[in-house]
Amino acid sequence: MKKLFLCAAIAVFGLTSVSAQNFGLKAGADFASMKFKAEGASVSTSETGFYIGAFADIDVSESFVFQPSVMYVSIDELDQIAIPLMAKIPVSEEFSVLAxxxxxxxxxxxxGVKSLNFGVEAGAAYDISEQFFVEARYSLGLANLIEDAPSGYSSKLSGFFVGVGYKL
Structure with a gap:
């Protein structure tokens, strides 16, 4: 986990020669799912919540944008601060893929529940205008959230995010 934080810090502070930076706000719905596995059985639960946060678009080149975000995600009894560190690849002037x-x-x-979750995200964004965009992303949780989990036991949190954003 320390290596991931170090890589994120190097990426953010190492991009001093970037050509442009845009900041903005985003909000939307989160359709979260918790998957619990134990002794060969699997149970999933789903909850709907919301997210609100801030982001930066840091142009690294014409074909690559680094987009770190900090978001408050509220899901019934499972609130979290989410920090996605996305590569944003423009496919056209309005459409981009994110990962x-x-x-x-x-x-x-x-x-008995760990407080640190990590995973990977992928999605897409569409610019409606110079300031407004819509986005959809899927976050696949990779961390087992059960502390000291016995072999064969796991609990993982994932979510599908759909929202709008405003570039300042």
Whole structure:
């Protein structure tokens, strides 16, 4: 986990020669799912929540944009701070694909539940105008959220995000 934080810090602070930076706000719905596996059985639960946050678009080149975000994600009894570090690849002037790692800090964990989630995200964004865009992303949770989980036991949190954004 320390290596991931170090890579993120190097990426953010190492991009001093970037040509442009845009900041903005985004918000939308999160359709979260928790998958629990134990002894060959699997159970999934789903909840709908919302997210709100801020992002930066850092132009690295004409064909690559680094987009770090910080978002508050509220899901019934499982709020978190999400930090996706996305590569944004423009496919056309209005349409971009997104992919990258994501960190999540669960805010209200109970006993036996880890507070650090990590995973990968992929999605797309469409610019409606110079300032407004819509986005859809899927976050695949890779961390087992059960502390000291016995072999064969796991609990993973994933989510599908759909929202709008405004570039300042």
């Amino acid at each position: 990258g790692p994501s960190l999540g800090i669960l805010l209200d964990t109970g006993e």
